[in-house]
Each structure stands twice: as structure tokens, then as C-alpha cells.
Amino acid sequence: MDEFQVFVAVLAINACVLGVALFAVYQFNKVVSRCGR
């Protein structure tokens, strides 16, 4: 059970952290894309 809990926790926490990070990258790039460089 412990192994399964660890597996689910790895998926859940990393999905949340990386999801937020990639969304931030998308937003930052969208903002600076208007500048043309």
C-alpha cells in the first residue's frame, strides 16, 4: 500500500508543480511575444 501511496503522491505533486510551472512559462512567453524579439 505504501508503494502505491508514494506512486500516487509523486504523480499528484509533480503534476501540480510542473503544471503551474508550464502554465507560467506559457503566460510569460505570450506576454513577451507581443514585442517581436
Next chain:
Amino acid sequence: MHLIPQSWSHLHILVGVFPSFGLVIVLGFYIGGLLTDNNGIKRTCLALFGLVALLSVPTYFSGAGSMAVLSRNPSISKDMMSIHYGWGMAALLALVVTGIVAWVELWRAGRDGRASNVARYLVPGLAVVAVALMVVADGWEINHRELRSTVSIPDVSTSPVWPHVHMILNHVPTVGFVFALAFYIVALVTKNDGMTRGSLILFVICGIAGVPTYVTGTASMWALTQPPIPEISKAVINAHRNMALWSLFGLGFTGAAAWAELWRYRYFAHFSKLSLTLVLLFAVVTLGIMTETGHLGGQINHPEIRLAAEMLPTDANAGISSALETLMKNVVWFIPWQVVHFFGYCLILGSVLAVALRVLGFWKSVSFAAVHRLLILGFLGVLMNVFSGMLMMLADSYRYVVNDYTFAPKIAFITIGAVAVLYFSLSDRLWNLKAGEDAPVAAKCVAAGVLVAWTGVIVCGRMLAYL
């Protein structure tokens, strides 16, 4: 918390650090103003040299008052106080001369409309002399007997170097933050873009300095409690480290918001009012948290500043730090954050490698501005790793900071690597580097240093499990 000092010793502890650390920061800003020929920065710095010099008055009187009180304490070395007094007087004299020359130059430059060589060479020169004398005056050891501890138990004792380093390092984010906020407010009021950039850089540096400050603080906790030192309470240390954790978050938020705005500024050459307001908000809140953190830190080893009616903490396991420690000792929480840490490294090294190799001469077919966008990935990697690394360290801080030989170099490499990467997001020459052009030699040296630093972080981090 009592912000208004109730004794000479308390006033001396509070005021005494501002001339030394403040002078270094104002000097750094002033040199920046000279290099960029920004009159607003130069005038503000000349005014601040004078204001810092005014602090010599409360510093002197509080020092004399402290000496009168402490000389009745048999555990305080009178010889050490005399040495501190002698060099301290010389330092204050140099500080006063620096301030007078700076204010005369400020008045003269206002009248003539241009700066003279006095401003260019004499003021910074005098400031360097004053700082050097302040370093020699070093009064910390008067009351911190643990720094002279000769008791060492193998595999138990932590080096007294850690408390010493922590005492010096913690003033970089704290005093630095006060000056960064002062410059920032002046910059916003006078609408000086150069000074705004300078203060944002200082916020980022304070944020970076927060990491080694927090880590050396943890090492100091073990140095003062294992083996225990009489008169030092682990509960008081615990209250300080709980607040220090919030300070680390505050420094992180302010530094991150400042860096993001510096990065965005590159593309538009003007600041976003919303972002600047956000940085100001974070900075004010963080300064409040750091003030409380500093006060709790001072209570650890300064019984002379405690008030009779003040209640000291009694529970060494109360608060957020102990709760996180318990949580992170469980593998269900530790392993996911370790995986986040590895993802963070991938983002940092991947983006740093691409940017540094372009500067070193690889992929000349792309402009620097094209790879500059990748820096945001590395920045997010740093945020992920500071947060996950802090959580992982709390799981077994004694092993990391005391028993692992590669932890200290790893933290040093992180600090060096992060400050060096800042150069990539600031350099005008690099930003204007077009496709096919070669980067300046200085930029190549920084790029090589960045690669060495981040490779060192990876190697030292991996070796933690074995050395």
C-alpha cells in the same frame, strides 16, 4: 516584539550593522551609477552616504552606553571591548569624513551641474577605508562566546564557523532589503528607470542570499544545541527559525517578482505598473517579517536586550518548522518533492546550458535574444528547487548541514550560479548580440563560470548520499 530599543545594548545591536553593511550596498549602487552615468543614482547615493554617516552618532552613544553596562559583567572580556572601541572609533571617524565629503559634493554638483573627480574617486575611496576599518573593529565576538568554543565532540559538535558565517550573512538580506526598498521608493517617486532596475537587482540578490542565510542558520542551530550551550534555549532558536522560514518565503516572492519584471523589461524597455506595485507590496510585507525574525534571532544570545516582562518561547517543537520536519520524514511526502527537485535541476541545467553555450560561441546562427527566453525556464527551476530543497533539508537537517561534506559547497555553488545567471538577464551588450556575432570575452568568462557552478551543484547534490 518591541521595536523601540529599551537599552543601550539593544540600540547598539540594531544601529551598529547599518553603517557597515549599508555602506557596502550604497557603494555598490554608487559604482553602478558611475558606470551607467545615472545622475539620479549618483545624487541619491551621495545623500545616503551622508545619512549613513549620521548613524555614527547613535552608534557611538549606544556603544559607550553598552560598554558602561557590560564592563560590570565578569564574563565579558574588557580587552576585547577596548580593541573594538579603538577600531570602532577610527571606523566612525572615516564614516563621518565620507559623509561630509559626500554631502559637500552633492551641494557642489547641484550648483555646478556636473560631478567632479572628488565624487568619482574620493567618496568611494573613503567609503572603502571606512568599511575596512569596520571589518577590523568586529565587535561580534564580545558577547558571542560560542564563537570561541574549544569544546569539540567528534561526530556530535558542529563547527563554530557556522554561527559566525550566519551572523555575517544574515545582514545581507536584512540590511540589503532596507536599502533596496529605500532605493526602490526613490526610484518610483522620481521615475528613474535605471534606479528601478538597480533596486530590482538588489531585491533579487537579497532573495538569493536568503538561501545560504537559511542554511547556515540551520547549521548554527545544531552548533548551539548539540552539545547544548548553557543560557541558550532551543525553544528561542526554534521561534527564530519558524519566522526565518516565512522570511525565506517573503524573500523568494519578492526576488522572483523582481526578476520576472527585469526579464520582461528586456522586451518592452518599460516597466509594468502592476508588477512594480506587486514587488513593493511583497517587499513591505517581507521587511515586516524579517524585522520580527531579526528580533527573535537577537534574543537567542543577547540576554541584555530582553525585557523583564517579556515571555520567551518554551516549546522547542512548536510551529511550522517542526510540523514540516515530521511531515517530510515520511517517504510519502519526501519522495515526491525529491522528484520535483530532479525536474527542477533538468530545467535549470537545460536552460543554463543552452544560454551559456550560445555565449561561448556555439549556435551563432541564433541571436542572444532568442535564447534569452529560455531563462524563464531556469528561473522556474530555481524556484522549484529552493522550495523542494528546503523541504528535503528539513527532513534530516542535522545530517545535511553537519555530516555531509558536499552540502556547504553545493549551497555556495547555488549562490554563485544564481548571481552569475543574473548577468545574462541584465547585460545590454548580450541583449544586442545578433545572429552570427561573437560575445565579449567577459561574457564568455561568466558563461564558463555559470557552467562550472551549476555542474558543481549537480555533482555535490548527488554526492550528498555518499560523502
